[in-house]
Amino acid sequence: GYDDPRRISAGEYTITHPTGGSISLFTTVRAVYANSNERLTRSVFDHLFQPVDGKMPTIGEILIESKNANAADTAGTNARKFTLLGDPALRLAIPSYGARTVKVNGKSVDAAKLDTLKALSKVEIEGEIIDANGNLVSGFNGKIYPTIYDKAITLKTLAQDKGSSERTFTLQKSVIFKGLASVDNGRFKFSFVVPKDINYAFGNGKISYYAQDGSHTDAGGAFSNIMVGGTNREGLDDGKGPDIELFMDDESFVYGGITDRNPTLLVKLSDENGINVIGNSIGHDLTAVLDQDLQGTILLNDFYESAQDDYTSGMVNYPLSNLAPGSHSLLVKAWDVANNSNEMLIEFVVVDESDNGLRHVLNYPNPFSHNTCFQFEHQLQDLDLDIKVEILTPSGRIVKVLEQSVKASGFLSRDVKWDGTDEFGDPLGNGIYIYRVTVTTEDARGRILKNTSDLEKLVILR
Structure with a gap:
């Protein structure tokens, strides 16, 4: 409280919170009264956006003028029971x-x-x-x-x-x-x-x-x-709902892929007439349903942002938090401005933070003639990865080692590509080959993490 250093009020927490909160607080130190409070609040807003000599006043100046605007409140001490927690020389970031x-x-x-x-x-x-x-x-x-x-x-x-x-x-x-x-x-x-x-x-x-x-x-x-x-009786209406694309964390995500426990749902929407996010009519909201929990339907209207210079398309970034490890689904429903709807489902697997293994290791295309891409899923987002792919004959002889260092932007890596040649640059013959992927990184605590996949098969067919 204001007079008791042993107690911290909710208002004080908003000022002292290290990662967010208030830039300052205009608050009470004693009991105050509603009618006087209303007059003071109106006075604050009267002064808040009014320039003085061509520039915006400081917070301290605003509150001085506001507290002295009604003589009865000042004389009656009600206004004096308000204090400023913050920098009185601060000016609000009002547009120039x-x-x-x-x-x-x-x-x-x-x-x-x-x-x-x-x-x-x-x-x-x-x-x-x-x-x-x-x-x-x-x-x-x-x-x-x-x-x-x-x-x-x-x-x-x-x-x-x-x-x-x-x-x-x-x-x-x-x-x-x-x-x-x-x-x-x-x-x-x-x-x-x-x-x-x-x-x-x-x-x-x-x-x-x-x-x-x-x-x-x-x-x-x-x-x-x-x-x-x-x-408009001749208004636009194509009779089709919006096109919907769903991803988790970034657009490299593939259906059924992995995430951590706090993923971000990405929704790409497009419709030639625009997306309905007005929220005026029951049942026409932009929504997401997690794991078929209709009672917990998520409203996405406020998270929709139109593309630049294009009202027909836009994007939703919605943060999810504290999901249980395991399989999950999200069903997104969107409406265009003419109230045509569409739905799209995405499934994903939340992996526990302690699971640093590689999943869904494969190469595509397979079989291939001249080029293939190695991909895998991991739990090493935002870390620097040293990736090594060893390619062997069925008898175990290494014929090619591919090495690449990348910054992991998501949970899916598609960074290593191969043209089917050996260490000398000569094309390998047709047939079955074996490969394994090893990923080495250093985590935030300085620990070296090394993960190696199981052996996988690829086929060269020229």
Whole structure:
């Protein structure tokens, strides 16, 4: 607590946590009161985003102004019961530049009437990066992340505390589209198809922007004067669900392969009309089901990211954790914006961390004429591997040794290739040969790990 060094509060943990948490904490040191707290909170947000003399104020300056904004609260000590845990000289990382919408479907936003964003209609947005004076920043080149929201909805508090009453508030949370587009010389343009699952009532949506140029310069902005609602009776609908590709950890993964206990599910999605991640309609979410556990269905909507300059495709990276060793399955279901669906299943094997053996050792193609590739699965992700493949005759004479050092980026290695020649570069004759794979590495504790596969067969057939 604030006055008791023997106790650490939850707030203090967020400040002192070594791998994450809060940059600072504006918190109470004594009992405070709701009405005064509301006035103080509103005052903080009034000052939080207002530049002073052309630059953003420090956190300390924001809180000084906020605590003194309401004389009654200051005199009554309520505001004095709040303290700052953090650096008062810190400035929030608010973008240096603005992002402005210029055109919607080719029409200037200054036009008397903009096109309405209707369900299943294709929309094109154009915009630009601007400075504090509203001038184009022509030297800004990078990426912009636009998020298009449906209309705000009205919600109520739960009023679950004794004596509390319901309070209504509005929230704009339903995402119509979340994309990624290029910014060239300060200008950007992107397209998308409005999902069928929007709220068909007419009202103002919102476009929110965040952009960065790769050199620690960023921009942000929003545009709310855009109507969302209704439906396009001639809207786009091909009657086909999205194409789905599934991998674990990286795209070299093969169906039934191995992972550690904390793998990442990778989902590649594509559909000519775009992917539905709006979350407005029951049953139309982007989901994953682990081991047929329908009650534990995983929602992937918030993990979907569109490809750059391409609303028709995108990617999900979803981290799984603490899976039990053994066989597992994941069933992913996706919908396009016209509510056509598709499913795809992937199976994988979680291997215990103590199991450093080589699995699924093979060469492909086999038989081969001129070239083959040796592959195997392992539990040595992110380590430097020294790989040795020894090729022998059936009588046990070594005719070729292949050696290669690689950095393991995943759990599957396909790094060693062979052209069927011996140590002198001469082609080996047709027939059956035997090989074994040995992998040597050093783990994080400095231990040398060496694993050798069983003997496998290959066939040369020219």
